[in-house]
Amino acid sequence: MNRIARLLVPFAAAAMLGGCGIKESFEKADAAIARFHGDLDAANYARIWTQADPELRKAGDKAAFEKLLGAVHTKLGAVKETxxxxxxxxxxxxxxxxxxxxxxxxxxGTGTERFTYRKGDEDAVTLVNYAIDSQDMMLN
Structure with missing residues (x-):
């Protein structure tokens, strides 16, 4: 039994260290989301687009993305709490x-937002997808 424990300890340590990397990446994503909300409130949609991951920019049209963000901001207003x-x-x-x-x-109103980020070099995160579900947005 002692032999098995000695073999498992390095794997457990590696898993814990890997979890710390994910935790740090989510902290960076949280900071990026706060910047996103600041840019959304300031109607600075072009900045969100230019700082987004190339995958997001390849998948869609800049004008359509900015129109979505404009609709969120116009229909729901500024972010109060998240x-x-x-x-x-x-x-x-x-x-x-x-x-x-x-x-x-x-x-x-309220909404459920989903942000997907890609973890890149030096744990930098870039926005790959943004989606919002909001009945209030649909009705306003």
Whole structure:
């Protein structure tokens, strides 16, 4: 039994260290989301687009993305409060992706936002996808 424990300790240590890297990446994603909300409130949609991951820019049209952000800001108003309610990480051959789900209260309603970030060099994170579900946005 002692031999098995000696073999498992390095694996457990590696898993714990890997978890710290993910935790730090989510802290960076949280900071990026705060910047996103600041830019959203300031109607600085072009900055969000230019700082986004190339995957997001290849997948869609800048004008359509900015129109979506404009609709969020116009129909829901400024961000008042936001709380992370879920997260997920996925590693694949194209990179490590972090998805954070937030319940956000805006001036004129609420919404569930999903942000997906790609973890890059030196744990930098770049926005790959943004989605919002908001009945208030649909009705306003």
């Amino acid at each position: 709380k992370q309610v879920g997260w997920n990480t996925n590693a694949s051959t194209s990179g490590t992706y972090l998805t954070a789900t937030y319940q956000t209260t805006f001036e004129k």
